[in-house]
Structure formats: structure tokens, C-alpha cells
Amino acid sequence: MAKPLIVCRDLSIIYNQGKSNEFKALQGVNTDIFEGEYIILFGASGSGKSTLMYSIQGSLPPGEGTLLIKGDDIYSYPPSERVYFQRYVMGIIFQSFNLIGSLSVLDNVALPMIFCDADRTTRERRAQSLLDRFGVGHVSHKIPAMLSGGQQQRVSVARSMVNDPKILLADEPTGNLDSVSTQQVMDKIDEINTFDRRTIIMVSHNAAHLSYAHRVYYLKDGFIVREVVNPQRKQIKPVKEGETIVTELEQLARLFPYDSVETLRVKSLVNYLTQDFSFDQIIRLERATGMFIQGKVDRDAYIKSLVLPLERGGVEVDTKEARRMASVTESLINNADDIRRYRARKDNNSIFFSQHKLAERISEHLSQKYNIKLNKEQNTNITELIADRVTGVIEDDDLNQRLMKGVKSGGLGLSEKEADDITRYFEKVIAQGVDVSYKN
Ligand code: ADP
Ligand code: MG
Secondary structure (H helix, E strand, O other): OOOOOEEEEEEEEEEOOOOOOOEEEEEEEEEEEOOOOEEEEEOOOOOOHHHHHHHHOOOOOOOEEEEEEOOEOHHHOOHHHHHHHHHHOEEEEOOOOOOOOOOOHHHHHHHHHOOOOOOHHHHHHHHHHHHHHOOOHHHOOOOHHHOOHHHHHHHHHHHHOOOOOOEEEEEOOOOOOOHHHHHHHHHHHHHHHHOOOOEEEEEEOOHHHHHHOOEEEEEEOOEEEEEEEOOOEOOOOOOOOOOOOOOHHHHHHHHOOOOOHHHHHHHHHHHHHOOOOOHHHHHHHHHHHHHHHOOOOOHHHHHHHHHOOHHHOOOOOOHHHHHHHHHHHHHHHHHOOHHHHHHHHOOOOOOOOOHHHHHHHHHHHHHHHHOOOOOHHHHHHHHHHHHHHHOOOOOHHHHHHHHHOOHHHOOOOOOHHHHHHHHHHHHHHHHOOOOOOOEO
16 A cells, blocks of 8 residues: 655644743644645634644654654755755745746746756746746746736746646645636646646635545644545545445535534435425425424324425325335434434544535526526625535524625625525525535
């Protein structure tokens, strides 16, 4: 079995060690990162993401514990070897670009090659071809200040790749960019991972980026509190047996980490039982199924509520169908302990989901039901809202409130009725199942 490329064992990083303002920014951190992986370090500001990244980069020696890259302790290297390592093994991209303002774009990219044997023409040719590849070849003779933020960041992506590093580090590379530039930069970094097969370690606090990664380390107050595997990407790190997701309930548990086991069961059952049901029917079926699962109504009453016409609060299916549903539900109630098993096995939240697909569905619903067409800003906001809701950053009440907020403050500017409807619709869409397709 392949050995991990980067290993942290009980790693602690201490700032101002021995002084009165000593501060432990990382504590007892353990990671195994394999060659070719795309890893995201995720967490709130101040949680230690950058500290971990710069420690891997060779700039912050461990206070305690060990950090090995390809089995080597890079901090034991003599200075010249450490510099070699930082120059040729690691590439780095910063949030603030860090381009040299007085040099042309081409010279900025060619600069890190100055210490290799290549002559000037060779260096410039390579720099130009990387700039072409990242879509900024036509501005190579300008100075950085004449470029947009997105262009400058693509220049720094080119610069980070110029010495053909094995590992690319990126500290919030899209933190200063608009959504279009963000997408371009994320796509380029994705390409460096999937096409060039470079290992990527990216720092981010944007939930929308998580689906790019193979795995995510969640940091909080200097600890890694969780490691989450992206079910949508084929894993490089060997997955332990029993750790793969096998059932729909397990998938739902990942999609809705904050929901109770009962709620997830209802969602799963309703998804199983329905195909062409209307919004109202699904809501009612969920309610009835919830009562049945909790033992508040018996089988006969459940069937009755399914058969009842819509205008009398029922689901309006025929008796035969209602009986079938009751049988399926009953048998699943009796033997579906998937979620509990899953949660017991791995205290894990999932954060990977088809965010854009969900946003599209909600947008369609709004245009059909209320004749509201979402503009670009609203679309961006709803996509972000979905990310926050699905990762558990906000509760359904918060979602509801934010839907009513103005577009400038991150909302959709909906009326109370529309917001209530969308909040419920969102749950319904999830109940129907989000298409989680595997990416190779
Ligand atoms: P993140 O990247 O997740 O926002 P950082 O790794 O930058 O977090 O910082 C983690 C903690 O360490 C923060 O509380 C920060 O104030 C502290 N810290 C970062 N750099 C230094 C430093 N050079 N000296 C002292 N404390 C620092
Ligand atoms: Mg940081």
C-alpha cells in the first residue's frame, strides 16, 4: 500500500514560545495526506488553518510532535535543502496574490526559475506557456496592477506551477475574488489536481468549495475536530472497510447532519414510496409517515390518512397503493437501523452535496409558482444559503429569515409566504433525494 506523502503526528504549533504571550495555535494534529489528493482545511477564522498550511510548507517548525514529508523531517534539513524543498517541491498561492508590482506579469512568473539552470529564453518560454494555459497569456507584458483580481490570481497560479512542484498549497485563494473569477480559479486548481495529478492543500472557509476535495479536515480552536470523505470523488487514501456509504439513509445522514434519525427515516421512506407526487402530497405523506414511525397512529389509521382526498388533508392515493406503502414502511421501521449504526460508527457530518442542482430546483419552483425569475445576484445568494443550511451553519428558521432579507444583505427579498413555502419546498426536494453521482 502506498505511504502517505504528508504525515502529521500529534503536531502542535506554538507561537511566541516561552514568552508571556505564548499561544498554541495547533494541538495534537494528526493527518495522513496521500499523493494526488485534494485536501481542504476548513474552519472558522482563527481556527489554525493557515498555521497548519505554513507548517507543512516548511515555515513553522513543530512545537511538539512530528511532521514528515515523504518520510523526511524537513525541519532537520540544512537551510539550503529546506530552500530547495520550498522552491521545487511546494508551490504556493496566497489570498492577496503577492505579485511584485514593479515586474511584468511574465517576469513575475519566470522569477522563481531564476535559480535553475535554464537560460532566460527557456524561462520566459515556460512562463508564457503557463500564462497561456491559465488564460492570461495575452497580458504577460503588463504590470500586475493593470489586471483584474481574477487575472492576478491566475498569474499567481501560473507562478506557483513554474518549478513543477509536487504539492500545491493555497491559502484562501479566492477570498478576494468575485464569483466569476472564483469559479475560474477553482476550476484551474481542480485541473492541476485531476489532470496534472498534483497534491493540493487548500485553506478555505467557503462551504461551496468543499465538493472539489477528496477529503476535508475541519479545524476548530487549533484541533482537527473532524475528517470528512467526499463521497462524490473516488478516494486515493485507502478507505477502511465499513467506512463507505452503503445505504440511502447513510447518504441522507451525510446530507442532513443536523436532522434527527426519525426525520431522516421519513425522508428516506417518502423518497422510496413516491415518484410523481405533488408538493402537497409529499408534505402530507411525510407528516403521516412521521406519525406512523413514531407509533402515534397504527397501520389502519395510516392507510386511512393516505387514502383521504387532498382537500380533506389526505394524500389521495388508492387503497391498494396505500396498503403497499404501509407494508414497505412497516418493514423498514422494523429493520432499518442504518443511521444509528452509521452515526455510531463514525461521528461525522457531511458537507458534500449537489448545491447547484438544489439551487436550480428552487429557482424553478419559484418561477413556476410565483412567476419569479431569480437574477444573478439572487442565484448566488440562494446557492450560498443552501451551502450554509446543508452544512448546518444555519437552522431552518435562519434560512427562512434570510430568504426574506434584501438581495444586498445576502437574501432573496421574498415575502413571508414565499419564504415559508421555499423553506418547506427545500425539505421536500431533499426528501426526493439529491442525485449524488460519483466523479472519477
Ligand atoms: P486561520 O487561518 O484558520 O484563520 P491562523 O492559523 O492564521 O488561523 O491562526 C490561528 C491562531 O493563531 C489565531 O488565533 C491567530 O491569532 C494566531 N496566530 C496566527 N499567527 C500568529 C503569530 N504570528 N503570532 C501569534 N499568534 C498567531
Ligand atoms: Mg488563515
